[in-house]
Amino acid sequence: MIGKTFWQDASIGGAVLGLVNLAEVALSVVLPSNAGIISIASLVATIYLIIYFTRKRVPLYGHYGFSYGQCMDFIVVMGLFAGVMQGAGQVIMANFFFTDYYNGLLVEAQQQMRELYSGMMKPEQMTQMAEWSRKAMFSPAVVLVSNIYSNVIGKAFLGLFASLAIKRDPDIFYNNGQ
Incomplete structure (x- = not known):
């Protein structure tokens, strides 16, 4: 039972967390003047949801406890x-x-790269770097892999602290039903 629901619960929790993160990105694009407040609200919601979905798993383990590693x-x-x-x-x-927003970000980043590397790189190298950055920014595979990587690292960092509050030691007085 526990193993069967692990992936289902993780996928539901992950989907909700992903939607919260997507909402943060979309709202920050639409309301750039409120991006700081939106970011803080998203962080608070993310921490709450991590704790909420992980705590839902604790009762499934009963007297065996739910360790920090779990x-x-x-x-x-x-x-x-x-x-x-x-x-x-x-x-x-x-x-x-x-x-248009993402193109604007790309143009701004390319301008900064040109200023930073102006004496170090040849113009054709700068052009090639601009082409590669455009391909990477709009490539589904690159965006997907980078988001998976950043979410795993970010959630693991938050999990370091959330797990301290969520873990539950096994019942030391349980005698296997005897």
């Missing part, structure tokens, strides 16, 4: 699913909904 395992897998959800959403946003 908490971290579940949170990291939720981060994996959140990364898939957020990556897929960002591919859609970058290629269909907020294309």
Whole structure:
């Protein structure tokens, strides 16, 4: 029972976390003046949801307890699913909904690279670097993998602290039903 629901619970929790992260990105694009407040609200919601979904797992383990490692395992897998959800959403946003915004970010980043590397790189190298960055920014595979990576690392970092509050030691007085 526990093993069967692990992936289902992690995928549901990860999907919700991914949607919260996607909402943060979309709202920050639409309301750039409120991006700081949106980011803080998203962080608070993410921490709450990590604790909420992980605590839902604790009763399934009963008297055996729910260790720090089990908490971290579940949170990291939720981060994996959140990364898939957020990556897929960002591919859609970058290629269909907020294309002008992402193009603006790309132009700004390329301008900064030109200023930074002006004496170190040849113009054709700069052009090639600009082409590669454009391909990477709008490539579904690159966006998906980078979102999965960043979500796993980010959720694992938050999980380091959340797991301290969630873990439950086994019942030392349980005698295997005897």
